[in-house]
Each structure stands twice: as structure tokens, then as C-alpha cells.
Amino acid sequence: MKARTEAVFRFAAPLKAAMARFAFLSLVAAAFALMLLGKGEIVVVERARTALLDVLAPVFDVLSRPAEAVSSTITEAGQILHVYRENRVLREEVARLERWQEAARRLDGENQALRSLLNFPADPQTRSITGRVIGDSGGSFVRTILVGVGSEQGVAKGQAAVTGEGLVGRVSEVGERSARILLITDLNSRIPVVVESSRTRAVLAGDNTARPRLLYLSPEARLSPGDRIVTSGHGGALPAGLPIGVVAEIGEHGVQVQPYADWTRLDFVRLLDYGLTGILPSLPAPPPPKAVRK
Amino acid sequence: MIGTRAMPPTSLTPPLTLLQRFDLTLRCMTPFVITLLLALAPVLPLHLPHDTDLVPAFTLMSVFYWTVYRPDLMPASAVFAIGVIQDFAAGAPLGITSMILLGTHGVVLGQRRLFVGKPFAMAWSGFMLIDAAATAVSWAFASLLAGEPLSLSQPLLEFVATLAMFPMLAWFFVRTHRRVLARV
Numbered sequence: 001m002k003a004r005t006e007a008v009f010r011f012a013a014p015l016k017a018a019m020a021r022f023a024f025l026s027l028v029a030a031a032f033a034l035m036l037l038g039k040g041e042i043v044v045v046e047r048a049r050t051a052l053l054d055v056l057a058p059v060f061d062v063l064s065r066p067a068e069a070v071s072s073t074i075t076e077a078g079q080i081l082h083v084y085r086e087n088r089v090l091r092e093e094v095a096r097l098e099r100w101q102e103a104a105r106r107l108d109g110e111n112q113a114l115r116s117l118l119n120f121p122a123d124p125q126t127r128s129i130t131g132r133v134i135g136d137s138g139g140s141f142v143r144t145i146l147v148g149v150g151s152e153q154g155v156a157k158g159q160a161a162v163t164g165e166g167l168v169g170r171v172s173e174v175g176e177r178s179a180r181i182l183l184i185t186d187l188n189s190r191i192p193v194v195v196e197s198s199r200t201r202a203v204l205a206g207d208n209t210a211r212p213r214l215l216y217l218s219p220e221a222r223l224s225p226g227d228r229i230v231t232s233g234h235g236g237a238l239p240a241g242l243p244i245g246v247v248a249e250i251g252e253h254g255v256q257v258q259p260y261a262d263w264t265r266l267d268f269v270r271l272l273d274y275g276l277t278g279i280l281p282s283l284p285a286p287p288p289p290k291a292v293r294k
Numbered sequence: 295m296i297g298t299r300a301m302p303p304t305s306l307t308p309p310l311t312l313l314q315r316f317d318l319t320l321r322c323m324t325p326f327v328i329t330l331l332l333a334l335a336p337v338l339p340l341h342l343p344h345d346t347d348l349v350p351a352f353t354l355m356s357v358f359y360w361t362v363y364r365p366d367l368m369p370a371s372a373v374f375a376i377g378v379i380q381d382f383a384a385g386a387p388l389g390i391t392s393m394i395l396l397g398t399h400g401v402v403l404g405q406r407r408l409f410v411g412k413p414f415a416m417a418w419s420g421f422m423l424i425d426a427a428a429t430a431v432s433w434a435f436a437s438l439l440a441g442e443p444l445s446l447s448q449p450l451l452e453f454v455a456t457l458a459m460f461p462m463l464a465w466f467f468v469r470t471h472r473r474v475l476a477r478v
Contacts, residue, residue, distance in 0.1 A: 020370075027374045028396050034378065035389030039439055045388065052382045060337060067338045135337040139384035140349055140452055141436040141444060146337070146385075173385075180385050187440055208445065 050175040054150070057178035060134040061148050068267065075265075126239070127273045129153050133266050134178070143186035143208060145169070147269060150177045158237055160272045166243040166260035167191070167231060168269060181269065184244065184259060185212055192234040193244060195227050204229065204244065204257060211248055211256040223247055229257050239274045321478045324470060325367045326376070329356040333380035348448070350456040352463065353380055354428055357395050358421050359467045361402040362409045364475065373399045390435045394428045414464070421460055429453040 037045050079086070131153075135146030149155050151174050159171045161181045169189065172182040182189055189206035193214070200221040202214040217223070227247040233240025248258035310318065332352035353376055360368035377392030401424065402409075409417045433449045 024370045024396070024400060027370050028393065028400075031374065031377065031389045031392035031396060033389070034392065035387065035435070035439070038388030049382060052379075056334070056383055059334070063334075063338055135383070137337070137385055139336075139381075139386035140432070140448055141440070142384060142386045144385040187444070208448070 046173070050173055053146070053173060053178050053180065054175035057134060057146065057148060057150075057175065060146060061132070064132075064134045127154070129155055129159075129271045129273065130268055131155070131179070131271060132268055137183075137186075141187065141208065143183040143189075143206065144172070145181050145183065145266060145269070147179050147181060147271070148177065149271070150175045150179050152176050154273060155179045155271055156273070160231075160238050160242060160274070161269045162242060162272060163261050163266065163269055165262060166245065167238075168259075168261045168266065170238065171271060179271075183263075185210060185263075190215075191238065191244070192232045193229050194232040195221070195223060195247075196230050197227055198222060201232055201234070202229075202255075210263065211258055213253070214247075214255040214257060217255065223250055223255055225249065239272070318478060321474050322367055324474050325356070325360040325364060326372045328467075328470065329353055329360070329368075329372075329376050330379065332356050333376050334383055337383050348451055348455055350452060350459045351425065351428065352459075353377075353391070353395060354398060354425060354456065355421070355460050355463045356467070357398055358402055358424060359464060361399050362406055362417065363467075363471060365403055365406065367475070368399070370396060370399055387436065387439045390432055390439075393435070394432050397431070398424050398428060414461070417464070418457075418460060422457055425453055425456050425460075 129149055131147030131149035133145050134148045137144040145168075147155075147161075155171060155174050157171050157174055160167060161169045161171065167184060169181045169183040169186070170191075171179050173180040183206065184191055184204060185206045185208065187206055187208050189204075189212070191204040192201070193204045194201050198221070200217065200223070202217045202221075204212050205215045206212045214223075214229070225247050229244045229247065231238045231240055231242040231244065243260055245257045245259035245261075247255055249256045332355075335352060336349045357368065357373055357376070361373075373395045374392050377395045378388070380386075380391045381388045402420075405420070409420055429449050429452065433444065433446065437444045
């Protein structure tokens, strides 16, 4: 009996080691295959992504609430120190903005009147969906956020995500109750923009830093720091005129844009539904189920 | 090594009750569950002041530690699954993290004897080498997938942050190891 057990062990041990090695190598191969599949933007992978997003969304939603409370307490504690100075600055700001409001009202009235004279159609009505930010990008090479609204609330791929300050990104993946937003700072983000004052066209390209760059500027374009950058509406992906940021630096590494959005305080974002399908096609509808043959 | 392996039931030991089995299973899953939580943690929106998007490689530390000290509870399949889930959660290109973690697992499994029962500094310096390699490989793959060389400044900062945080997490792992897995 004992001899037999030993014999079994003598066979089993190397076999087990070989099996473990085989399993390990096949897992490495699987990881490599995943990498290629993910790069190929295959529908199955995308469906898996959104399905897992939906599974994780409630978890993040619950976990993000205490995290938010802690971070807001820290921020508030910091703000108390500056409250007097900030109050003074804000009063000055209000006085300045009141003059602007006056100007805006006057221009709006004038604009309406001139539009009606010219029979120029009004901008299409937009619907907006507000979502709580439930997840930051947790990777070194991606800049995305997760929001707790999805296709059930009418979120669709390609919609613009904005805060009160300006554009933050656009919807890149949609689950049923959650969506992922590709921020304008992400390496893969390309947004057609114009320089507001000179109407010079360019493409705003993220490079994973806090300041995306302007690409494809014509050589004779004249820019200066402080110029406002807004979406151009070209390509039909985003509506025209959404504020993005200002030109921060013009240097050897191209033109850097400082976005208006405050990345440290992204608690809620609004997703704008303009009915534009744009250049990010949604997933093709699943084929209708085949009739069961009798 | 801490603790002793569970002996296969012989005629001398009484068979485990259902509750004991359940308890044992839960305890054995601890390394996996901890690593899984560490994979999801960076995605939480903490909105820290001066947010820099700096993400120490928590899962790398966890996989390293458990592969050295309890490889039986951190099998390659678990490592693979954690990598996939982390990439999904972060919205990162799929597969890179799995590859890095599997590589770490494979290398460490072969060199365990260098670390087991040795002073902590040994494990730390071993981890430094692994971390450096992991940073380099992940940067290379991310650059390959992006089609252009990416900036190195953030990966380097993350390498330093990961290395600096290793003792803290290792302390937590050791505590868990002793409390939960002492007799498993």
C-alpha cells in the first residue's frame, strides 16, 4: 500500500508541476490575447467592458459616498482659513460680472432680434442628464471618470460631459446604469476646437497631462496666452461653442491649453444630449433572434 | 514561514464540520479578496487636494507579498483575474496589468527562497527590482498600444510612490497573515 502511494507521488509530482507551468503559460498567452483583442476594438470586448462596468457601478457608488464626505471635509477645513480673503475677491468678481451680465442681456436681445430678421433657426433644444461621478481613472495611462447614469437615463456614446466651468470630456462607454467619460486630457481624446477670438481651427489633443495641446494649427495662426478655446462643432461630434479653456503656454512643446474644469472637484457632471451621433458610432444593434425551426 | 499547512485529514484528525470548512475557505480567500479591493481602490474618487492622478501599484505589492509568503493562496489564475478586473475598472487597455502581475508571480515564485525567512530589507530590495521591471514593461506596452512613446515622468513618480508605500502595505499584510492565516 505504502509503496503504491509513493509510486503515485513519483508520477504525480512532476505531472503537477508541468500542469502548473502549462496553466501559467496559457494565462500569459491569454493576457497577451486580451491585449490584442482590446486594441482591435472588438464588439464582444466592448460589451464585456460595459457589462462589468454595470456590475461595478453600484459598488463604486456606495464606496464613493464616504470618500466624498472625507474629501469635502478636508477641502472645507482648508477653505475656512481663506474665507475672508475669498469673500473680498468674490465681491469684486460679482461687481465685474454684473457689468458683463448687463452686456450679455443686451447682446442676447440684439441677437434674438437679428436672428428673427434673418430667419436664422434657433439652436436645437438640448436635454441634459446629470450624473454623479462614482469613479476616477485608476490607471497610469488613462484619464477617464465613471458616472452613475447610463442608457436607462438616456446616456449615449459621444455625448458631451460638462461642468459649470466647461467641457470635461465625452461619453466613451455606456452601460445600463453607468457610463465612462473620456476626459479631454486623455491620450486618446481629440476634440475639434476653434480659438474664439481669431476663429482659428485646431484639434485639442490630450497627452495625459493636466494641459492638453493644440494640434494642426496653421503656421500663420496667431495665438497669445489667455485666448479662449471653444469647441468648433466640426465633425458633428460636439455642439459648437462649448467653452474648454484658455491658452496657457506657447512653447517648444506646442500650444498648451489650461482647461476651465476643476479636476479636483468633479462631483457631478452634466451630459448634453444634442442628438448628434458624431464620429463615435454606437454598438450595432444585436441581430434579431432567429425564428425557431420546428 | 509563518504558520503550518493544513494537514490532509488522516484517520487521526476528525473530519471538519461544515462551519469549519466555510471558515477555512473564507480565510484562504483573504489574499485574493485583499488584492481585489486594492485593484478597485484607485478608482474611488477621493478628490484629494493637489490631485495628481498618482496611482501606486497596490496590486503589484499584494501579488508580490502573497506569492512570496503564501503562493498556495495566490495561484496564477487569481493573479490573472485580478489584472483583468483592474484594467476593466480603470478603463485601461486590457491585458497589460494581467501580464505584469503574471510576470511578477512567475519570477517571484522561482526566487521565493531569497526572501522567505530573510530580513525585510531583502524583500524590499527584491520588490524594488520587480517594481522597476514592472514600470518599464507597462510603460513599454502602453506606448506600443498608443503608437507613440509616452511621457516617463508619471511612471517614474509612481515607481517611487509604490516603493515608498511597500513597507506600509507589507506591515498590513503581515498583520493579516498572522491573524487570519496563522493556522491555515
